[in-house]
Amino acid sequence: MRQNAPFLSAGAILTLCSSFGQTFFISIFAGEIRADYGLSHGAWGAIYAVSTMASAGVMLWAGTLTDRFRVRALGPWMLGLLVLACLAMALSPVVATLALTIFLLRFLGQGMMSHIAYVAMARWFVATRGRAVALAALGFSVGEAILPVTFVAMMGVIDWRWLWVVAALLPLAAIPLIRHLLKLERTPQSIAAEDPSPGMGGRYWTRAEALRHPLFWLLVPALLGPPAFGTAFFFQQVHLAEVKGWAHVELVAMFPFYTVTAIVSLFGTGWLMDRVGAGRLLPFYQLPLAGCFVLTPLVAQPIWMIAPLILFGIMQGSQNPIVTGFSAEFYGSRHIGAIKSAVTAIMVLGSAIGPGLTGWLIDLGIPFPAQMWGIAAYLIVTSVIVWFAVNRARQALPAAA
Numbered sequence: 001m002r003q004n005a006p007f008l009s010a011g012a013i014l015t016l017c018s019s020f021g022q023t024f025f026i027s028i029f030a031g032e033i034r035a036d037y038g039l040s041h042g043a044w045g046a047i048y049a050v051s052t053m054a055s056a057g058v059m060l061w062a063g064t065l066t067d068r069f070r071v072r073a074l075g076p077w078m079l080g081l082l083v084l085a086c087l088a089m090a091l092s093p094v095v096a097t098l099a100l101t102i103f104l105l106r107f108l109g110q111g112m113m114s115h116i117a118y119v120a121m122a123r124w125f126v127a128t129r130g131r132a133v134a135l136a137a138l139g140f141s142v143g144e145a146i147l148p149v150t151f152v153a154m155m156g157v158i159d160w161r162w163l164w165v166v167a168a169l170l171p172l173a174a175i176p177l178i179r180h181l182l183k184l185e186r187t188p189q190s191i192a193a194e195d196p197s198p199g200m201g202g203r204y205w206t207r208a209e210a211l212r213h214p215l216f217w218l219l220v221p222a223l224l225g226p227p228a229f230g231t232a233f234f235f236q237q238v239h240l241a242e243v244k245g246w247a248h249v250e251l252v253a254m255f256p257f258y259t260v261t262a263i264v265s266l267f268g269t270g271w272l273m274d275r276v277g278a279g280r281l282l283p284f285y286q287l288p289l290a291g292c293f294v295l296t297p298l299v300a301q302p303i304w305m306i307a308p309l310i311l312f313g314i315m316q317g318s319q320n321p322i323v324t325g326f327s328a329e330f331y332g333s334r335h336i337g338a339i340k341s342a343v344t345a346i347m348v349l350g351s352a353i354g355p356g357l358t359g360w361l362i363d364l365g366i367p368f369p370a371q372m373w374g375i376a377a378y379l380i381v382t383s384v385i386v387w388f389a390v391n392r393a394r395q396a397l398p399a400a401a
Contacts, residue, residue, distance in 0.1 A: 001135070006181040007124055011136025013178060014075060014117040017171045019143030020086055021109015023351060024234040025167075026102070028148050028252075031238050032160040037095050041239060045359020047099050048235065052352030055107035056345040062112060063341020064207075066119045072182035075116055079171045079178065082108040086168035090161045110351065114140070115344045118320060119337045122328040127274065129328065133321040134270030141266065141317070145259035152252050199332035200396040207338040210331050218389035220346055222282075222382040226289055226319055227347040228354030229375045233292075233312070235355040236368045240296075243367045250302040258309035258316070265317025278325030279394050283387035285322050288314040290379040293372040323347075330393060 001008065019025050026048075034044050065074055085104035092098045117136045125132035151163055158166075199205050210216050233240075241251045273281060292311040299305055327340050361371055 008135045010181045011117040012139035013174050014113045016139030016143050018109045018113035019147050020167050021105040023231040027235045029160050041359045042363035045355045049352040049356025051099050051102035052106045054103050056348035059111045059345040063115050064338045066337035071120050075178045076175045078112045079175045082171045083168045086164050090164040118324045119340050122324050122336050130270035130273030130321050133324050134266040137320045141263045199330045202398050204334035205331040206335050210339050215393045222386045223346045224350035225379050225382050227350035231351040232354035232358040246302050254305045257306045258313040261310045261313025262317035265314045269318040269321045273325050278322050278329050279390050281322050282326050285318040286379045286383050290376040293376040297369040297372050
């Protein structure tokens with residue numbers, strides 16, 4: 001950590017700034033947005049879904065930029081655009097500009113900030129890749145812990161649009177900081193030239209080769225599930241509190257249990273992944289989220305949400321190290337930016353499907369808690385598919401893996 005503090009810190013700053021495009025942050029304004037624009041749950045969910053789907057499509061192209069440009073160059077450009085997106089949210093006058101702004105926030109925040117950080121960790125570190133990704137993802141956990149409760153509290157005294165002006169200050173401050181921390185960063189091409197980390201068959205897979213292999217497509221349902229329904233959980237938090245008869249702030253007050261668990265899970269997963277590999281862990285990381293969705297419909301008081309949120313936190317903390325590590329472990333890290341951009345696009349697509357699907361079902365009269373047991377069943381089935389697919393693919397890994 002001491003030797004690599006500038007690189008690890010840059011990763012954490014980028015994932016912290018990703019917060020402003022993440023559902024856990026945007027969703028705290030759901031009530032105000034629906035009221036200002038006259039939107040139903042389904043209409044707001046549809047706008048969010050379509051904008052996020054569009055951002056997933058753009059990620060397939062933009063994500064490959066991490067194979068060509070230093071983080072020191074690419075990161076500040078993306079941060080600058082994120083500042084403008086936050087200001088656009090404050091100024092958006094009509095539904096059309098709202099949709100465009102959501103697209104920018106999702107693409108720049110959820111998509112590029114996280115993608116740049118995790119690809120950098122996968123490329124810069126090999127033997128300690130799991131712990132490096134965990135340390136970078138700490139910024140995301142800090143954002144989850146601090147930003148929702150802080151901004152919900154401030155909404156009592158500050159108009160929600162002005163709060164997006166406040167939000168723009170963090171990525172703005174991060175621009176010079178990233179450039180300072182990464183003064184000595186090498187180019188992706190120079191790292192690739194000495195790449196010691198091949199994937200299946202001892203090869204360095206391109207994205208086209210990965211997409212032609214059946215393993216990738218067998219993983220797609222599992223890659224979609226946690227982003228789809230984890231995002232839906234946060235997106236529908238206002239609705240969930242209303243259905244349960246709780247004040248929104250009572251539900252938000254339980255989120256620190258989730259965040260603390262996610263942080264512990266981050267480091268535990270990173271440590272374990274560096275010892276047993278991401279492939280052995282990938283089939284199991286969704287199961288705690290399935291447990292969360294089994295328990296939440298049964299909870300009657302906010303205090304008892306601690307148990308489901310702890311399970312959610314275990315999944316959330318393990319997701320990024322395992323998925324990032326899996327991509328590098330099975331496909332090699334030479335073209336990791338392009339391959340991870342496809343993985344990220346699928347996960348972003350999932351985060352679009354979840355709010356849209358659950359919002360549509362809510363409009364049909366099926367409240368979110370009533371949907372949760374079906375979601376849990378989906379997560380369990382996809383975990384079984386991943387177990388069979390990964391166990392077969394692991395036979396082609398180099399002996400050291």
